[in-house]
Amino acid sequence: MAMAFDNIAINSAKTGYGPRCMFFQIVLVAIIALLQESFAKEPVSVTIYSDTVIATDVEIPFGASWTIKPGVRILFEGYRAFLVRGLLIAEGTAEKPIIFSAVDRASGSREKPSWKGMEIVGKQAHGKFRHCRFEGAFRNLVWESSPEFTLCEFAGNHYGLYCMRKATPHIKACRFARNSYGIAADFASPLLLDNIITSNAVGVYLQLSSKALLGRNTITGNTTDIKEEEAFGENKSSLSLQYMWKVMQQLY
Amino acid sequence: MPVFSNASRNPVITRSCRFIMTGLVACSCVLATCGRGYRFDLSIDFSNASQWRYLLGVDITGSLQGESGKQSLNGSARTWLQGAISAHDTGIISFTTSGTRIQSNFLDENEMADIENRFSDMSLSFSPHEGAVYLPDTARIPVVSLGGWDLCRNFIRVIPILPETPVTPGATWDRERQFPLSTTHGSAIGHLFQSFRFDSVRTIGDTTRTAEISWLFTYRIEPVDSDTASLLKNFPLTGEGQGSASLNLTEKALLRADASFGVSGDSTGIAGVLWNESIHMELVD
Numbered sequence: 001m002a003m004a005f006d007n008i009a010i011n012s013a014k015t016g017y018g019p020r021c022m023f024f025q026i027v028l029v030a031i032i033a034l035l036q037e038s039f040a041k042e043p044v045s046v047t048i049y050s051d052t053v054i055a056t057d058v059e060i061p062f063g064a065s066w067t068i069k070p071g072v073r074i075l076f077e078g079y080r081a082f083l084v085r086g087l088l089i090a091e092g093t094a095e096k097p098i099i100f101s102a103v104d105r106a107s108g109s110r111e112k113p114s115w116k117g118m119e120i121v122g123k124q125a126h127g128k129f130r131h132c133r134f135e136g137a138f139r140n141l142v143w144e145s146s147p148e149f150t151l152c153e154f155a156g157n158h159y160g161l162y163c164m165r166k167a168t169p170h171i172k173a174c175r176f177a178r179n180s181y182g183i184a185a186d187f188a189s190p191l192l193l194d195n196i197i198t199s200n201a202v203g204v205y206l207q208l209s210s211k212a213l214l215g216r217n218t219i220t221g222n223t224t225d226i227k228e229e230e231a232f233g234e235n236k237s238s239l240s241l242q243y244m245w246k247v248m249q250q251l252y
Numbered sequence: 253m254p255v256f257s258n259a260s261r262n263p264v265i266t267r268s269c270r271f272i273m274t275g276l277v278a279c280s281c282v283l284a285t286c287g288r289g290y291r292f293d294l295s296i297d298f299s300n301a302s303q304w305r306y307l308l309g310v311d312i313t314g315s316l317q318g319e320s321g322k323q324s325l326n327g328s329a330r331t332w333l334q335g336a337i338s339a340h341d342t343g344i345i346s347f348t349t350s351g352t353r354i355q356s357n358f359l360d361e362n363e364m365a366d367i368e369n370r371f372s373d374m375s376l377s378f379s380p381h382e383g384a385v386y387l388p389d390t391a392r393i394p395v396v397s398l399g400g401w402d403l404c405r406n407f408i409r410v411i412p413i414l415p416e417t418p419v420t421p422g423a424t425w426d427r428e429r430q431f432p433l434s435t436t437h438g439s440a441i442g443h444l445f446q447s448f449r450f451d452s453v454r455t456i457g458d459t460t461r462t463a464e465i466s467w468l469f470t471y472r473i474e475p476v477d478s479d480t481a482s483l484l485k486n487f488p489l490t491g492e493g494q495g496s497a498s499l500n501l502t503e504k505a506l507l508r509a510d511a512s513f514g515v516s517g518d519s520t521g522i523a524g525v526l527w528n529e530s531i532h533m534e535l536v537d
Contacts, residue, residue, distance in 0.1 A: 079372070112362055113362055245314070252471065
C-alpha cells in the first residue's frame, strides 16, 4: 500500500481553473491528507504540478515530503492552514513563481487575511522555498524549525513571517511589503540577509529575548522600521499588554 | 409503649396503633426522600445531546503595572455550542462552536477576526466523569493559543466533573489533571486540582429538580525545560478559582455552569500582573 502512494502526482489540464479539474484536485488533496493520517508510519511523497485549491486544513506529517513545481498556485478556500511537520520543497523560478494565496483574492489586495497561513512546526520540519509568494495569510509561522526562504515575497499578510520558540529560519533576498508585521520574532533568531522590508506597519518586531541576525538588509519606509520589546532584560516594566496577553493565554 | 400491653384485648385501640405505626413509617419514607440520606444519581442523559444548545461566554480582564502606570486589558468571547454524541466515543459529548464574537480593547481587527475564524467550527468535548476532554495528541502544539485565545481551557474550567456513583447532598469528590503546555519560552506542565461538592437539591416549579454543585480549583504551572524555565518564571505561575453548576435531575442535563479564575502577579520578574477570567455556560434550548 505504501508503494501505491509514493510519488503521487497532482496534475490537471493546462487550461487551469476548470471546475471539474479543481474539484478533482480538492478531493485528491483531501484523500491524501486522510490517507497520510491513516498510514502515518508509511512515508508519503507528493508532487503538485498545477494549480490546486485547498478547502481543508492540510498537514504534511513528519516523514512525508511534498514538492510543488514552478508556476503552481496553491489557493485556500476558507480559513485554512498548511501545516508542515515533514518536508516541503517549493522552488519556483523568476518567470514561474509559486503562489500561496486565497481563492478570489486579487494579487496586491489590502483586504483582511483570508487564510490562516503556512505553519512550519517542529525541529524535524523543514521547508525550502524559492521564488514563492505568500499573500493574504494571517500568520506564516515558523516554530522551532529552520526553513529556507530565498527570493520570496510576503505581501498583504498580518504577519509576513512569525518566528517562535528558537526558530532560526534563513531568509535571503526576500521582500516583505504591505504586511502588518513584516517579520516578527518571539524567542527566535531569524537569519536575515539582503532582504527588502518596506511599506509594512512594523518592519521587524523583536519580542522578548529575540535576536535577528541582520546583515545588508533594507528596512525602510515602514510605519515603524524596527520595534523591540525586551522586558526580560534590564527594563522589566516595558512589557506590552499584547505580549502579556500572549504569554498568559499560553500559560493559562 | 404502655398502650400496647392492653392493645390485644381492644380492637379499636389495635386499629389505632396500626394507623399510628403506618403513619410513622410513611413519614420516615418522606423524610428520607427529602434528601437526608437519599443518594442522587448525578448523571447526564446523552440521548438528548443533539437537542442541546448552549451559550458560552468568557470575559477576561487583566492589568499590568508599567513604567507609565497601570495598563488594563479586557477581552470577551461569546459563542454558541451545539451538542452531539462524539463520533469517536459514545461516552463523550462534543460541542461544535458557531457564531463566535470577540471583543477586545487591545487586539486589532485582524487578530480578532483570526480568533473568530478559528472558533468558527471548533469542537469541545466533554465526558461527565472526566470533565472537558482536551486534544489527545500531545505532539500537536496548541496553535490556537499562540497569542490568540484557547477556548478549550476556558471550557475545562467551567465544566464540572460528576461522581461515578450516586451521592448524597454534602458529598465531596476531588480530581487532579495535568496538561502539557507548549509555549514560546519552553514546555511546561499545567497542574489542575479541583475539589467538588454536591451542595443541595432544589425544586423548580412542580416537577423539575436540580442538583447544585460547587467547586474550588487551583492551577499551577511547572516549567520543564531547564534552559528556559527562568524566562517563564518571570510570569506568575499559579492561579485559583471557583465554580458552580446546576444539573437537571429530571432531564439529566447540565443547565448552567459558572467559573471564575484569577492570577495575581507575585513573580520574580514582571511586576503587577493581574489576570481574571469569568466564564458562563447556559442551556438555551
